[in-house]
Amino acid sequence: MKMIDASGLSLSLGGQPILHRISLQLKAGEMLGLIGPNGAGKSSLLKIIAGIVKPSAGELLIDGRPLDRLSGLERARSIAYLAQSGTAHWPISVARIVALGRLPHLGSWRNASSEDRRIIDQALRRTDLLALSERPFPTLSGGEKARVLLARALAVEPKILLADEPVAALDLSHQLEVMDLLRQHCNDGGAALVVLHDLRLAAHYCDRLQLLHQGRTLDVGVPESVINDTNLQQAYGVRIRQTGGSLMDAFALTWSKTGGQESPGQN
Amino acid sequence: MTLSTSGGKADYQGRLIALMAAALACLFVLSLFIGSNPIPVLTAALDAAGDTQSVIALILTEVRLPRALIALVAGATLGVCGASMQGLLQNPLASPGLVGSASGAALGASLALYSGVAASFWLALPAGGMIGSLLATLLVYTLAGRAAGTATLILAGVAVNSIALSLISLLINLAPSPYAVREIVLWMLGSLANHSMGDFWILLPGSLLGWMLLAGTGRSLDALTLGEETAHTLGVNLDRLRWRIFFAVALAVGSAVSITGAIGFIGLVTPHLLRPLVGFQPGRLLPVSALGGAILLLCADIGVRLFPAGTEIKVGVLTSLVGAPFFLFLIVKSRRWQI
Numbered sequence: 001m002k003m004i005d006a007s008g009l010s011l012s013l014g015g016q017p018i019l020h021r022i023s024l025q026l027k028a029g030e031m032l033g034l035i036g037p038n039g040a041g042k043s044s045l046l047k048i049i050a051g052i053v054k055p056s057a058g059e060l061l062i063d064g065r066p067l068d069r070l071s072g073l074e075r076a077r078s079i080a081y082l083a084q085s086g087t088a089h090w091p092i093s094v095a096r097i098v099a100l101g102r103l104p105h106l107g108s109w110r111n112a113s114s115e116d117r118r119i120i121d122q123a124l125r126r127t128d129l130l131a132l133s134e135r136p137f138p139t140l141s142g143g144e145k146a147r148v149l150l151a152r153a154l155a156v157e158p159k160i161l162l163a164d165e166p167v168a169a170l171d172l173s174h175q176l177e178v179m180d181l182l183r184q185h186c187n188d189g190g191a192a193l194v195v196l197h198d199l200r201l202a203a204h205y206c207d208r209l210q211l212l213h214q215g216r217t218l219d220v221g222v223p224e225s226v227i228n229d230t231n232l233q234q235a236y237g238v239r240i241r242q243t244g245g246s247l248m249d250a251f252a253l254t255w256s257k258t259g260g261q262e263s264p265g266q267n
Numbered sequence: 268m269t270l271s272t273s274g275g276k277a278d279y280q281g282r283l284i285a286l287m288a289a290a291l292a293c294l295f296v297l298s299l300f301i302g303s304n305p306i307p308v309l310t311a312a313l314d315a316a317g318d319t320q321s322v323i324a325l326i327l328t329e330v331r332l333p334r335a336l337i338a339l340v341a342g343a344t345l346g347v348c349g350a351s352m353q354g355l356l357q358n359p360l361a362s363p364g365l366v367g368s369a370s371g372a373a374l375g376a377s378l379a380l381y382s383g384v385a386a387s388f389w390l391a392l393p394a395g396g397m398i399g400s401l402l403a404t405l406l407v408y409t410l411a412g413r414a415a416g417t418a419t420l421i422l423a424g425v426a427v428n429s430i431a432l433s434l435i436s437l438l439i440n441l442a443p444s445p446y447a448v449r450e451i452v453l454w455m456l457g458s459l460a461n462h463s464m465g466d467f468w469i470l471l472p473g474s475l476l477g478w479m480l481l482a483g484t485g486r487s488l489d490a491l492t493l494g495e496e497t498a499h500t501l502g503v504n505l506d507r508l509r510w511r512i513f514f515a516v517a518l519a520v521g522s523a524v525s526i527t528g529a530i531g532f533i534g535l536v537t538p539h540l541l542r543p544l545v546g547f548q549p550g551r552l553l554p555v556s557a558l559g560g561a562i563l564l565l566c567a568d569i570g571v572r573l574f575p576a577g578t579e580i581k582v583g584v585l586t587s588l589v590g591a592p593f594f595l596f597l598i599v600k601s602r603r604w605q606i
Contacts, residue, residue, distance in 0.1 A: 052496050076502030088492050089357040090547040103490050104502045108483050136547075152493070156501075 001063065003028055003160050003191045004049060009058035011044055011215075018044050019215045021058070026160070026193055031186045033206035033223075034195045037236050040212040042195045043084060046162050049193065050081040063159070076104035080158035084165050084195075086149045091136040094148050098123050098133075101155025120155050126181060127151040142169040150178060154185070161185055161192040167201065176257050179205045203227060204253040211235055224248055280551055283544060287558040291339070294565040298335040299327065301572050303579075333464045338568045338582075339561045340467070341459070341523040342533060344474050346560020347553055348516045349534030350541075351481050354488035354549030355512050356417050359542075363534040365424040367403030368517045370431035372524035373455060375399020380450045381438045392454075393469045396525025403427050404517035413506065417495075457528035457583020459568050470526045477519025478557070480511055485550025492549060530583045532590025533560050533567075539597045 004026040011019040019041045026032050034042045047053040049060065051067055060067045062078060070078075080101070088097055101123065102116045112120075124130050127147045132140065137148065146169045153161060163182065167175040175198075182192045183205055196202040202209055203223040210220040213235040219226045228247065232238055240250045300308050306323040314324035348363035356365070364370060379385040379395035410423040435451070442448040487508045490498040495505055524530075537559045538552055545551035564582070567589070571580045 047496070050496075050500050052499050071502075072499075072504050073502040076500060079500065081497060081500035083494065083497050086493060086497060089494070090492055090542070090549065092492060092547045096546060096548055097492070100490060100493060100501065103486055106486065108486050149493075 001028060002026065002061070003063060004193070005061040005064075006049065007059050009045070009048060009055045009060065011041075011048060011053065011055050017215060019048075019055070022212075022215075022217055024049075024193075024210060024217075026191045028159075028189055028191055029186050030207045031183060031192045031194065031205060033202040033209045034193060034212065035197070035199060035202050035209055035226075036212035036218070039214075040235070041215040042212055043164055045212070046081070046164050046193065046195060049160075050079060050162050051075050052081070073104050073107060077156070078158055079160045079162060080153040080156040082149060082153045082161070082163040082166055084168070087145070088137040091138050093134050093136055094129055094140070094151075095120065095124065095133040097137060097148055098129070098151045098155050101152045104156060119157060123151040123155040126154065126184075128177065143171060143174050146170055147174065147178070150181065154181065159190055161190060161194075163192065163194045165195050165197060167196070167198065172255060173257055175201065176255075199227060200251045200253050203248065203251045223251075227251055280545065280555075284554060284558065287555065287562065291558055291562050291565070294562060294569070295335055295339060298338065298565055298569055299331050301569055302326070302331055303572070329463060333462050333467045334459050334568070335565065336464075336467045337462050337470060337526060338459050338564045340470055340474050341527050341530065342561035342564025343557040344477065344519040344523045344560070345530065345533040345564065346537040347478060347481055347557035348520050349560070350538040350549070350552045350556035351484060351488065351512050352516060352534075353538050354484075354491060354552070355509065356421065357491055357494070358417065358421070359539060360535075361421070363516050363520045364428065364531075365421065366513055366516060367407045367424055367427040367431065368400040368520040369524050369529060370428045370435075371403020371406075371517075372396040372400035372521045373529055374403070374431040374434055376454060376525055376528075377435045377438050377451045380454060381442060381447055383443075383447070385450075389465075390469070393466070393522070393525040397473065397521045399431075400517045400521025400524065403431060404513050408510075408513055453581070454528045455583075456581035457530040457586070458581045459527055459564075460579060460582075462526065466526050470522050473518045473522030477515040477522070480515035480518075481553060484508060484512060485553050488549035488553075528581075528583060530564065531587045532594065533563055533586055536590050536594055536597070537563055539594070 002025050004024060006022065006024040009019055009022040009024070010017070022045060024045070034045065036042055044053060048055050062070065067075065099112065099120050102112060102120065105116065106112065124133055127150055129144070129147060129151055132144060137145065140148065146166065150166060153163070161182065166182070167178050170178060179201055182194060186192050194206070206223060208221060209223050209226040211218045211226050211231055218235055219231050229239065232240065240247055304326070306326055308327060311321070311323035311327040314321045315328045345363060352361040352363050352365055353359055373396070375395035375398050376392050378399070379391040384391040385395070407420070407423045407427045410427065411420045415423070435455070439448055439451055442451065487498070487503045490501040490503045493501070499505060538556045541555045541559050542552055545555055567586050568582050571582050571585050574580050
């Protein structure tokens with residue numbers, strides 16, 4: 001069953017074409033990396049699938065149902081969206097921000113049950129935030145903020161997780177941690193669509209990559225097939241200096257977590 | 268009505284509300300004991316209850332009771348509307364008057380006073396205020412456009428407010444008699460004195476309707492903490508939420524301003540004062556701000572009656588005198604969050 005089945009998605013803003021006839025498929029258990037240079041239309045495509053922006057043309061099915069037929073809460077329960085450089089407007093505590101992820105399940109009046117609290121606690125634990133749960137959001141570092149917002153998205157327990165550059169503000173170790181969490185979400189039967197700039201992370205973690213360039217799909221497939229000389233030159237205008245071995249060696253993830261790193265406030 | 272992460276905090280919120288409600292009840296009773304002529308309030312209450320038409324009973328039921336009731340309802344309206352506007356616009360400087368409701372109501376009421384209709388027909392003043400409030404809010408909404416950003420809305424609000432204020436100045440300028448000028452200016456100062464139970468009954472329905480509309484918006488305002496796009500992906504229909512809050516504020520603030528005149532700073536300062544007590548969560552802030560606004564306005568109105576001056580100070584003057592410097596203090600204090 002395809003969780004996302006989009007075809008012919010086009011978008012123009014103020015007469016300016018942003019996306020042109022994009023198709024995109026995402027299955028349960030799959031992690032699809034959306035890559036491409038700045039301005040290729042990655043974030044716009046993500047916002048269309050999140051229901052934030054309406055496409056000018058095209059069809060978008062979520063679990064076989066057109067997105068615009070879903071009610072706001074139905075959509076919010078199945079798709080969680082992690083915005084690029086998201087923020088919080090009030091100095092609310094970490095736990096309360098993560099709790100906002102339960103809103104689609106609660107509606108306007110139902111109170112959080114013990115099950116909701118268990119899910120919130122689990123999201124805090126998985127993102128290594130339990131020790132920070134009472135801290136006001138503005139007092140956190142950039143990396144901690146990014147993890148709080150990811151925990152908020154995980155607390156939705158969505159089928160589909162859309163993440164716009166989720167590792168942009170993170171150090172090496174927390175990058176791996178966040179990617180591991182997204183991967184785990186897919187291994188648990190969910191699906192993730194992730195905008196990434198780091199092709200090494202993309203190649204290592206994603207089942208497939210979709211390369212966008214000037215609002216069109218340049219290539220889509222397994223990382224080994226999408227990351228090639230022709231595509232890199234056409235999309236990014238770069239050529240990989242061969243250091244011996246295959247091209248994919250240049251995009252190998254050459255570090256891993258030791259498990260020895262302590263996060264601040266954990267002791 | 269709001270989301271809590273642990274039972275302890277829900278209890279805390281409940282205790283806070285109970286404490287504030289108790290304080291409000293005390294202030295309400297205290298307010299009945301204070302007036303220009305000291306009367307034996309308990310005897311008066313017994314007289315009123317026993318249908319004895321004594322003068323002191325009339326002072327209690329026709330002068331002091333409506334005054335306290337209007338302070339309670341108008342204060343609660345200003346507080347809860349301020350809190351919801353600040354939550355909607357994710358901006359702590361937003362006030363209930365921002366969307367034009369207060370200045371629109373002032374313009375409508377000034378027109379009623381200017382034309383003299385208000386003098387011959389007592390309903391004309393509140394009706395003018397109410398219509399002005401709704402029209403000004405509608406104008407802000409139309410000017411800003413359907414998918415307007417927060418900044419556009421604020422700018423449209425500022426523009427409509429300036430237009431309304433300049434038209435009021437024009438009315439004062441062109442006023443046919445010094446009497447009309449005096450009426451408009453005194454009304455603009457904002458006062459809870461000299462109101463009847465009739466005024467209270469005019470104030471009540473719009474206020475209640477506005478409160479009910481706002482009561483269901485807490486969760487959506489919580490979601491807006493994460494910005495408009497993320498709130499949308501949490502199931503918030505921003506268009507509908509905006510309409511609902513604008514309409515509620517126009518109704519409630521329009522009703523309040525039509526009766527009391529312009530009372531500044533309650534709507535701005537109340538949510539500020541209380542926000543740290545509810546963990547800065549916009550939804551939890553709503554009921555607390557309603558209570559807080561009522562408490563502040565009752566305090567201010569008790570204050571003006573105790574003030575040793577020949578002429579009674581208007582309550583709107585007092586709230587501005589105290590509110591403006593206090594607001595400055597809050598801005599300086601809140602700078603520590605903007606590291």
